[in-house]
Amino acid sequence: MMGYTPAQKASIEHVDGPLLISAGAGSGKTFTLTRRIAWALTPGSAGEGRAFVDDIDQVLAITFTEKAAREIKARVRSTLRQEGLVEQALKVDAAWISTIHGMCSRILKEHALSLGMDPSFSLVGDQEQRDLRAACIEEAIGAENELLDDGRFGGLMRAFGARGEESSVQGMLTRMLDVASGLMEGLGAFELGPVPFAAPRLAMELKAAYEETLAIVESCLAETRKPGVTLTAAQAGCTTAVEELDALVEGECSHESLLSWLAGSFGPAKRGSEAYKAAVDALRQARAHAAGECEAACARPHAEALLALAREVEERYQERLRERGALDLDGLLRTVLRAFREHPDMAAAYADRFKLVMVDEFQDTNQLQVDMISYLVGEREQRLCTVGDAQQSIYAFRGADVSVYEEHKARMRSKEVGALDVRLDANFRSHAAILAFAECIFKQEDVFGAGFLHLDAGRDESRVKAPYRGSAPRIDIVEVDGEKGVGADDRADFAAEAIAERFEQLRADGHEPRDMVLLLGTMSRSVRYAEVLRAHGFDCVITGGSTFASFPEVRTVGALLNALANPADTQSLFAVLTSEVFGLSANDLVDLSTKRDEDGLPRRRSLTEGLCAAAEEGFGSLLLQNAVRTLKRAYARVGTARPSAVVAGVLRDSGVLLRYERAGAQGAAQAANVLKAVRLIEDYESDGSGISRVARSFERFVTECGKDKPGALTSSARNYVQIMTVHASKGLEFPIVALADCWKVPSRDTSGCLLVKHARGTVFCSLRPAKAAPEIRKIESAFELEESATPLFERLAQERSASGYREVLKRFIAQESLEERRRCLYVAVTRASEALIPVFTERTAPLVEDLSTALCGDGDFPEREGRLDYGGPELARFTRVVVTAEERDAYRRAQSERGNARADFAVPVYEDAVPFRPVPWRMVGADLCSYSSLSEAKANVFEGSGERAEEDAAVDALSLPVEEGARSLAEGYAPSPFSLDDEESWDEIAASIAQDADRATDLGSAFHLIAQHAVEARREGAPLDWPSTGRVDAIARACGVTADQRLRLEAALHRWFASNTALRAASYARMRAEVPFCTEVEGQRNDGDGDEGMQPFFLEGEIDLLCENGSDRPALVVDYKTGGKADEPRERLQEKHALQAQCYALAVLREGYPSAELRFVRVEQEDAVCPGQPQEVMYRFEQADIPRLEKVVRETRRAARTKGRPGAS
Known part of the structure; x- marks a missing residue:
């Protein structure tokens, strides 16, 4: 145990009992965890020469990321080899070292069959989850709900709008479901707060407040010889208000009518004696309370509808997951936790499965994860070791709850558990100046206070790989201010310049660009910062945090x-x-x-x-x-x-x-x-x-969506400045760190219509109307929450009024956001190992005030330049840049000129390029033919008179030409560029076909378009169903379908959508409508018997409906036929469609399908044997038939060409 700090040694050797490790930034926690695993496997760790664990399979280590799991595995493997435990080192890859989701997936796969699950279930990633949930929301909202006048959700849609901003139904559903996904109870954990007071009660309370104010006003008037305008107006206004409220109460007093009254009611000015001002304050509070209650009452039905709609969306979402045989990451945890609760035998198997359970980054867990882990750690957490730091909990937006960690620490320290409490408080990363600066800010009572984890400088300065070479102090603070008219974006430009100038100086002092990083609280200006850095000669890459x-x-x-x-x-x-x-x-x-x-x-x-x-x-x-x-x-x-x-x-x-x-x-x-x-x-x-x-x-x-990380190309010669968010920097370190745009607290969480906050198993919600009169918003703004020593979380549960509940919730969210932002700043500061450049542009930002009080006490920053004491080995440098309007304008001009300067633009040169010559397109050329052109050669066989039947004309109408060289049904399929949801697009398609009378029959065109629309609009797994009556009407009208044809069309549609073939088609994994193909048919040499040789040619066409389960499974081809005669013999029908079947079969089999079944569905003719079903003509071909099919097409092609020559008979 040489080379360890006392805290590390205690943590490593304590394996037989609960352990609580508080690990500060850069304190070597990963090193400690890996050494603890190795120690538990080492003989002597359990005394008497025995190892505490017999095999690494008895160790469970849970990490926050896959990257961290890989790092711990690599370190454990290396350490075990060093200790001579080669056999255990070989088992590391299979060890239980993973994220909590990886652990749960492994448990489920082992017990899937006993739980009634498919062991081959898949996991849905974050982006796929967002896509799938967005699709379910879109389905639930529907296409026209904003226009509905009835239905359960019509009022909700009209009040907030179906789509668009965060306060739309779509935005609010997304937010609610994001929160619910990480909870065992899901949407069942949502609380809407107290029921608003009744309107008559609010009116009476308002009347009493006006009467009290009127009494004070009259008292003031009695004491004044010359009453002013304020008191006179107040007397008249309050008297009128009392009378109007009396009338309102006696009539039908509703929340809406009371809101309307408030919008135009009298609000006295706050000028006069102290008694009068106090009365006005009380009246303003009463008015604000009444307005808030009325708004809450108006929004309450919408809030309940929103919650009901969210439940419907969640049901749709879970159904989609079941159809896919998939789980999302939160569902994975819930499934395992539910299995433990409902299957005691399974829980018992894992209760003693592991002798050592270690959880890293415990500050970023939530209650669901804590409940999951509790089944694995034995009675009173005897086998549990957790590692965390509340100061680095910055993932609330992912569901992390720092209060859960605080409660966990309290339990581990309790007498019942009695965990060993160890602090890893030696920082091996940062210079003492960085640590002193962090302590100066964050140990303040109003920041982290007594909970601040002090860190000692533990690194050996003689072994630092990239020591500081800068000429400026290690802490270099910059404030960018501006004269009136210099906006936030202008100040940000000069902040970027200040950072670039300091990076330039550091480069001149001997630092490489790779030593430098710019950490941002928000990426909204990241591109601008990058442009400025590049203008100063730095290669610069935005590497993390940007979507x-x-x-x-x-x-x-x-x-x-x-x-x-x-x-x-x-x-x-x-x-x-x-x-x-x-x-x-x-x-x-x-x-x-x-x-x-x-x-x-x-x-x-x-x-x-x-x-x-x-x-x-x-x-x-x-x-x-x-x-x-x-x-x-x-x-x-x-x-x-x-x-x-x-x-x-x-x-x-x-x-x-x-x-x-x-x-x-x-x-x-x-x-x-x-x-x-x-x-x-x-x-x-x-x-x-x-x-x-x-x-x-x-x-x-x-x-x-688009919330993926940027792409990345690896490079062994990286030497550029990186720009990333603070969150993306977690776990990393950099010699020189500049900070910007990280001082303000986002207000969007408290400014929207919907307030949502999860705390300790409950989700507190409050909804206000999207629209309100400006007067109402002004009245509400006067609401002041009574000060109380009771924590805001407890006040939420105690609040009895809806308006007070919303204000407490708003303050609670703001407080939590501020604390999270402070923790983000702490993480940012402690990423630096050598130097720090904090830059801010708004002195009133909350975190700037923390900085100011830490460095200047009750005073202020220096006017221009100065040195500030933060308790480190040297003073910090402070510089204040004041941007004038002239400087702003000059900078803008320079930027404009720089933007106009065009860089070299390399263009490929093709020396052997062939000049382009336009060639008229011909549907049937010397090397391209379609089924319809081949059918002409046999028209006398199929139709007798040579005139094509209506059903064949309809086929030609939809057999549009495809691009030259089309060769694959999978690659060549390109649906119409018109949007499926664009009604005008379908009208345009139908109209364009209807205009070509030579190529289509009205009924046949309409049927094909409606059938295509049904396939395109079909939801995955749903049966085929014909479109709405309005869509059918539009297509029929555009195709010129007559009244008589309309009856035939509807009968054909009913017959098709009720057919066994339509039902079978819907059972396939993939259905595609109007699929073009173009397949090559091999030529034939002149063999000397008098036949003319033939060059290769292409057969093209378009399949009405292609159904398949993959290229290695049989395919189904459906072709719709309108028209025809009911009494046609089956033998004639079989012969009639044979050529088309062979052409289509050749195209399909060429794609690798082992066989193809082709069904020609005569949708206007009822099957005599099966009433209600359409007549069908069926064919089946296999791969072995390809040579014969090619021969048929070739011979028919030759006959068509011979027939078309001059002089041919």
């Missing part, structure tokens, strides 16, 4: 997807053309958007038209030509290649990846983000979705 979707390059990828899916989306196209991908100038955009008419006059045109013209005419700058060439190639691949491949091709061909490579660290970060975006697109297309659907999914991710 992935917030980066411009990620949004550019989304715009590119939208533009590729819909070329008419000029807004997205503009974003791509002006982004770093192509970098077009204003002149380029003018060239694209301007054309000359016959008279030579300039006329506007769309960007899409301009690109087509540039491709044909070859005009424009080198940048424009690069954009045209790249996008032309990309559009040619849409529908034939995977969306991710098309996007990756644009990124490659445009040269943007090359430019990123040349841009140093920032370019590497941008490249990592765009490549991560491409991987995300790959995920969205994995189910076979086309580019339009992938684009919608990606856009939804960017706008609604």
Whole structure:
């Protein structure tokens, strides 16, 4: 036990009994934990030469992150090898060292069968959970609930709006469900607070308050010879108020009518004698109380409806998880805890399973996790060791509850448990100056107070790898102030300049950029800080805390997807053309958007038209030509290649990846983000979705979710400044730390309509109306909560009025937010090992006041510059920068000039590029044919007269041409770029088909569109069902369906959706409507017998409905047929559809499906054998049939070509 501090030695050797370790920042807790595990396995740890644990399988170590678990495993393995315990070292990978979720997953998989679960259950990650929950919320809200006049939730939707801001129903549901997910009781833990007082009671209380005020006013008037305007007005106003309140009480007094009265009622001015002022104060409180109660009463039904809707959403969400055979992370914990409670035998098996249970970062746990762990640690926690530091609890937004940790410490220290209480209070990371500065701020009574964990400087200065070389003091504080008119963003710009200047000096003093980090409390200005640092010559990367979707390059990828899916989306196209991908100038955009008419006059045109013209005419700058060439190639691949491949091709061909490579660290970060975006697109297309659907999914991710971490490319030569949030820095250390934007307390948690706060197993909620008269808000603002020594948490349970409850809750949330923000600042300060640069721009911010009182007492910071004593080895330097309006304007001009300076823009040069020549598109060319063109060759066989039946014409109507080279049903499928929810889009599709009378019959077109809509709109796992009557009406109307045809259409729809084939189709894992294909058919050489040789050609078409369970399982193909005759012999029908069946089968089997079943459903003809079912013609083909199918298609193709030659008979 050489080389340990006394506290470390005590922690390591105490294995037989409960242990409470309070581990300060940089105190070597991971080292201590790993040594404790090794010691427990070492002979002699249990006395008499015995080891306390026989095998590492008897040790359970729970960490906060997977990274921490891997680190502990690596250290334990190394330590065991050093101690000669090689056999145990080999078992480390299988040891119970993991996150709590990893432990629970392992337990569930071992007992899944006995619990009635599938052992192969999957886990839903955070982002997937958010996506799935958002989808369930969207389902529950519905498309038009804001317009409903009835229903359970119509009033809620109208009052708050279905979607949009945080105070919309969507936003409030998301917030409630986020909180509920971490609780065993879920939404059952939510409390809405006291029921508001009745309106008549409030009116009577108001009347009494006005009467009391009136009495004081009249007393003051009696004592005054010359009454002023204030008293006279007060007398008249109070008298009128009393009379009006009497009338209100005698009538139908409601909360709404009382609110309306308050909005226009008299509120006396607070000017006069002390007695009068006191009376006015009392009246204002009464008015504020009444207004708050009335608002709470008006919102109460909405709050109850919101809670009921949240329960419905949660039920939908859990059902979706069950359908997937999945659990989310919180559900994983609840499932194991429930299993322990309901299966005593299972709980007993784990009660003595482990001899050593250690939990790291215990300050970041919640009650659910504590309850889970309690089943594993024995009676009175005899086998439990927890490690934590309340000063570093900063994850409340993830459900962590520091009060749970405080209660845990109290229990461990109690006589009942009697845990050994050890403090690891030697910091091996930071210089004494950093530790002294932290203590100066946080030991203040109003900050951490008596609970502050003092840290001694424990490092050996002679062994520091990167000692401080700076010429400035280690603590260098900067305040940026401004004259009137200099705003917050302007001050932030100068704060960034101050940080950059100090980093520059440190670099000149010998520090590398890799030594420096900028920690931010919020990332809203992170890009601006990065720009300033780069302007000063620093490579700079935003490495953590920023949401992935917030980066411009990620949004550019989304715009590119939208533009590729819909070329008419000029807004997205503009974003791509002006982004770093192509970098077009204003002149380029003018060239694209301007054309000359016959008279030579300039006329506007769309960007899409301009690109087509540039491709044909070859005009424009080198940048424009690069954009045209790249996008032309990309559009040619849409529908034939995977969306991710098309996007990756644009990124490659445009040269943007090359430019990123040349841009140093920032370019590497941008490249990592765009490549991560491409991987995300790959995920969205994995189910076979086309580019339009992938684009919608990606856009939804960017706008609604996108809380992933930024992408990262590893580099062995990292030498750049990092920018990250304080939360992202937890567990890390840096020689030099600058702090900014971390001094204010966010107010959004207390300013919204919905207040939500979880504390000690209860979720306290309060809802106020979204809209209120300004006068009401002003009245409410006068409410003052009575001061009390009772803790706010206890006051919440004691409060009897709804208005008081909301005010207590608001103050409780504000207090908790302030304390959390202080802990964040402590974590930020203790990340520094050598020097600290705190920078602030608002002196009134709460944490700046903490800094001011710590360094200046009751005084103030120096006017300009000065030195401040914080108890460290040297004085801190303080600098105050005052920004004038002139300096602000000059800085803005300089920034504008800097922004206009264009950097080199590398563009790939293709020396062997073939000039583009426009070629007219032909549906059936020398190397491309469709089923409909082949069917012409056999028209005399199938139809007799050569005229095609209505059902075949309908097939042709939906067999639209596909892009050249389409070869895969999985890659080539690209749904319509129109939004599924856009009614006008479906009208436009239907109208465009209806206009082509030569290619479609009215009824057939309408049926196909309605069937397609049903497939597209179907929820996963749901049966096929026809769209709403309104949708059917719209499609029928657009397709020109007559009254007689409408009856036929409805009969056909009923017959199809009630058919066994529709039911069977819905049982497949994937259903896709209108699936285009283009498959190559091998040619045939001239064999000398007189037959003409044939070159390879492509067979194209579109399948009405494709159903499959994966490419290794049989596929089902459905083709709808309208028209026909009821008395057609089955043999003729079998022959009639044979060619189409063989063409479709060849395309499907070429995709690797082992077999294909094809069903031609005659939706207008009832099956004589099975009434109510449509007639069906069925075929089945297997892989072995491919050569025969190719031969049939080839011969039919030859016959079609021969028939079309001049002189052919």
